[in-house]
Amino acid sequence: MSSRTSDFHAWPDPVEVLNAEGQSEIVLICEHASNYIPEVFDGLGLPPEDLVRHIAWDIGAEAVSRALSLHLDAPCFIGKYSRLLIDLNRPPESPTSIPERSEATDIPGNFHLGAEDRQLRTDRIFTPFQAAISRHLDLRQQQGRPTKIIAIHSFTPVFLGEQRPWHAGILFGKSFGLGRQIIDRLTEITKLRIGANVPYVIERISDYAIPVHGEDRGLDAVLVEIRQDLIGSADGQSRWATYLAGALS
Template sequence: MPAEYARLGLDSSHLQRHIAWDIGAAAVTRLLSKLLDAPAFLSSYSRLLIDLNRPLGSSGSIPVQSEDTDIPGNVGLDPAERNRRAEIMFAPFHDRVAAHLDERAKQGRATRIATIHSFTPVFLGVGRPWHAGVLYDQAIEFGQAVLAGLNIDGALNVAANEPYVISRNGDYAIPVHGDDRGIPAVLIEIRQDLLASRSGIEEWAKRLAAALPAQQTKAL
């Protein structure tokens, strides 16, 4: 969160919450990238400024409210500021991902995409029982294979398309970088309390590495 945005008018404690970033997701992604020897792409800006996994212009792109928290610094933005954030924060990330996928296609290399996210154990007062979710739209075979790989011993509560579902109006990476290109793509959600320690992060990175085809997967 660059200093010029003055925390978007929020108390600093809010920037440690899920509304500002997917807690634990980056650490899992970095380790998973090493385990799979797969390229990973990570954002360097808070999603309160602009959410890289929301279509530009959607209500979730630059939220004026996240969960039950108002975001004062996002209220009444003029088109110039919206375009500035898109040009500085959104476009460079997705342009680089797209260029990488173009190059792989040019080389005839098979690709699969796994986007890594985390979710809160409780959302607006409602508990979430899942340890993880595997979300997908067109990549049904890939999604079900990853789901089976994570739930191989039956010890986890892992569900398909929980705690969210993929939609073109609400998601960006899976529809645009995956489905539109014909690349099998899944979004993996891990409950945040399971990523509260280094051991938890390592455990989940290893689980995902075992469930994903190492030679064909890239992480976002």
């Protein structure tokens, strides 16, 4: 613990803000952009091949978010740490905030964490990331600017042996109108299978951006899940950024 605490201030910033002055009504959030884990954590006890899998990050989501930010002239908040250290789209009290198991893989470095270790990750990664978004949304609301939140994620084609047939999913809670509008436009643009509230659903215990930054402020907020094999290459990432720009314009 002492070595981790001494390295605390050497860790990179937990958030990169793109195009903060962008004029779009859209604010983009990409919580699972990175698989970065500081050396002091020794990869959380995982081999390198596990740290490039979906369990550590959302493959392709960062590149799509960056390109979409340019297409729309939209602010974008990029997470800079692996979801295995602490998940930026989970409330800290969620059982999956710091997972001991992800999909079928145990995360040894997260076993039996004490309160001090959990608080360190919350204070250094989770809280500053959310605070940066909150400050930005506060300012927009003070200025009376229309605002919609779009979170960008990716999902695996197969989960625990089960095939997922959708090319993308649009997840929403209270923002039914915006969610259905995006589904209809994406379906028209791509001619692909776009599902509603698949492969997950929005729940307050397992989601943060949509209920807290969106619904609690009375803002439309939708989470976009793209199947990761479709955005694993630069061509696919560019293609899906263009698709989403068309659906959101």
